Amino acid sequence: MGESNLERSYYEQKLEEGLRFQDHITDKLYQLGIVLVTYVSKARSLKAENKAGIEIKRDGLFRSSGNLYIETAEKSHASNLEYVASGIYRDDGSWLYLIGDEETFWIFPKTLLQRVEQTQKYTSVMTATSRGFLLPVDVADRLCARKVSEDENPPRRYCRKCDSWGLEVVCSNCGFDSVREVYT
Numbered sequence: 001m002g003e004s005n006l007e008r009s010y011y012e013q014k015l016e017e018g019l020r021f022q023d024h025i026t027d028k029l030y031q032l033g034i035v036l037v038t039y040v041s042k043a044r045s046l047k048a049e050n051k052a053g054i055e056i057k058r059d060g061l062f063r064s065s066g067n068l069y070i071e072t073a074e075k076s077h078a079s080n081l082e083y084v085a086s087g088i089y090r091d092d093g094s095w096l097y098l099i100g101d102e103e104t105f106w107i108f109p110k111t112l113l114q115r116v117e118q119t120q121k122y123t124s125v126m127t128a129t130s131r132g133f134l135l136p137v138d139v140a141d142r143l144c145a146r147k148v149s150e151d152e153n154p155p156r157r158y159c160r161k162c163d164s165w166g167l168e169v170v171c172s173n174c175g176f177d178s179v180r181e182v183y184t
């Protein structure tokens, strides 16, 4: 049996959302002097989806969770037996990983995120179709090659020291500087 119309339209809607986000990011990067030449055919996107070699992921959940979800493996369908390498381990020639939403996003070298993943310091996550780990935004701020933000509502930050949520890099509760302190 084929997919129902409902599933099909959901898939198309997700695809359209993804493409719209890519277009938005293309404009933003252009303002920074990075020209993204994007490929859209299936054959081409088996290779890096653009000539700059930037993998682009939309993840807006960091605003409420304080974490970025960094994907390492996926299943195209929940009933598939095996996960395949994806996200930071997708072997498509891309070398930069861009993640965030329309107002705030981070750019990392993929190899750096792979090293971070291999430390197994951060919470791993597994769903029916995706595997990955949670990178706290304060760690993302420190590790990223570039952060682009024109945010009126900056993401909340979690203070590891006093176990509370705040908006500032330096915790307003205990004074812990989450960017300067070495994370151990």
Ligand SMILES: [Zn+2]
Pocket: 159, 160, 161, 162, 163, 164, 171, 172, 173, 174, 175, 176
């Ligand atoms: Zn604190």
